[in-house]
Amino acid sequence: APESPLSSAEESVKSQQEEQMCRSSIQEPSDASESQSSILLPLPPPGHSGLSIQEMVAMSPELDTYAITKKVKEVLTDNNLGQRLFGESILGLTQGSVSDLLARPKPWHKLSLKGREPFVRMQLWLGDPRNVEKLMDMKRMEKKAYMKRRHSSIGESHSLDAGGLSGSDLTQGASPQHLSQQHQHQHQQQQQQQPHLKKPRVVLAPEEKEALKRAYQQKPYPSPKTIEELASQLNLKTSTVINWFHNYRSRIRRELFIEEIQAAAGEGGSPSARPGMKSGGEGENSCDGTESDSTAEGRPGGSSGSEERKGLMESPGLSHRDEDGEGEFPSASGTSRPRGGLIDSLFGIPDSSSVTSASVKSASAVPLRNPKDSSLRKKKAANLNNIIHRLEKAANRDEPHEWEF
DNA sequence: TTGGAGTCAATAGG
DNA sequence: CCTATTGACTCCAA
Numbered sequence: 001a002p003e004s005p006l007s008s009a010e011e012s013v014k015s016q017q018e019e020q021m022c023r024s025s026i027q028e029p030s031d032a033s034e035s036q037s038s039i040l041l042p043l044p045p046p047g048h049s050g051l052s053i054q055e056m057v058a059m060s061p062e063l064d065t066y067a068i069t070k071k072v073k074e075v076l077t078d079n080n081l082g083q084r085l086f087g088e089s090i091l092g093l094t095q096g097s098v099s100d101l102l103a104r105p106k107p108w109h110k111l112s113l114k115g116r117e118p119f120v121r122m123q124l125w126l127g128d129p130r131n132v133e134k135l136m137d138m139k140r141m142e143k144k145a146y147m148k149r150r151h152s153s154i155g156e157s158h159s160l161d162a163g164g165l166s167g168s169d170l171t172q173g174a175s176p177q178h179l180s181q182q183h184q185h186q187h188q189q190q191q192q193q194q195p196h197l198k199k200p201r202v203v204l205a206p207e208e209k210e211a212l213k214r215a216y217q218q219k220p221y222p223s224p225k226t227i228e229e230l231a232s233q234l235n236l237k238t239s240t241v242i243n244w245f246h247n248y249r250s251r252i253r254r255e256l257f258i259e260e261i262q263a264a265a266g267e268g269g270s271p272s273a274r275p276g277m278k279s280g281g282e283g284e285n286s287c288d289g290t291e292s293d294s295t296a297e298g299r300p301g302g303s304s305g306s307e308e309r310k311g312l313m314e315s316p317g318l319s320h321r322d323e324d325g326e327g328e329f330p331s332a333s334g335t336s337r338p339r340g341g342l343i344d345s346l347f348g349i350p351d352s353s354s355v356t357s358a359s360v361k362s363a364s365a366v367p368l369r370n371p372k373d374s375s376l377r378k379k380k381a382a383n384l385n386n387i388i389h390r391l392e393k394a395a396n397r398d399e400p401h402e403w404e405f
Numbered sequence: 406t407t408g409g410a411g412t413c414a415a416t417a418g419g
Numbered sequence: 420c421c422t423a424t425t426g427a428c429t430c431c432a433a
Contacts, residue, residue, distance in 0.1 A: 093411095096413070112410060114410075114411065118411095198415090201415055201416075203415095245408095249408080250408090250409065250411095253409085
């Protein structure tokens, strides 16, 4: 299906000589067996030329999505370019998507072919500094068009903007065929028939979210029955609850990815020999440690302080009644889960502490750089549930019975 | 059907 | 204006 819709400067700027990033990779011999695929393809060899992005994505070597987004953010802010313009003209994505992508890039190996596309586009875009100029020109043109529109009160439609480079006209009104190629086609959010009634967009109240999160902790994959219950209890549509779980799982997963990356950074405990990287100032990092939950809605005046100290499950066995067949932890009979070691090592997190983290108030003694310990733990627990869920599912396929560990 | 991956697009804050 | 968040939707694969 050859079709190369996009347009926008596709030039053949595919000069792939990135390497500018601070790619230390001086991996020291230590490290644990990190098998890692990483088959470095030589890239569209020298002879690049007009390849469709899809092809390029397919051939692309492993890219450092984090480094790419970091650079893109830097370039955009330095030049006062917005995510909307960048997204619509370079990536063919909307602003919100760009924001999400730049803030929480998934590691390359966890991306699907489709998901890699934006990163390849970004890499390409970064490849030629002239691209920035082009975007800036576009921005100017856009502004000009806007001013014009604003003035001539009425009408108009004609007099298009200056023909500038490769389209992307913006000004929504006209030429629809700009970037978004295949997308944007019909549908997507096909709205209801009546062009009038706009669906009000559901906005869950903080407490509803809390309740859902709590439910998630218990069962990341609620049964239809549980979903129905939740829906009626919270007075929400079933589909809303379903969507919420889909989204929440998906977003939790992503958080885990970034933590995975952060953990990987500076690993090895090595004294670090930060290989230079003289990039324009700005010390690395900047990765906020975004805390997610911890909803702190405290109605002033109300004594609603629930003050719920998250005891977080963790406690194996007991206290978990299984409603229907599929319950959360299999909590096998007496066998306690390996807890700690094995599991945690899966996440590459040392964690030597015991289960109950709360107890340790000693503080001071341990400078633990982890400000968000509980959340990380919660997420890991969630991921564990996820894994368990899958195992059970797979197991049920054959012998739907007890697990005997 | 279910769940995951990607996105869109409305909306809340700056 | 701009960016971040997030419920809903489309595609796809199992």
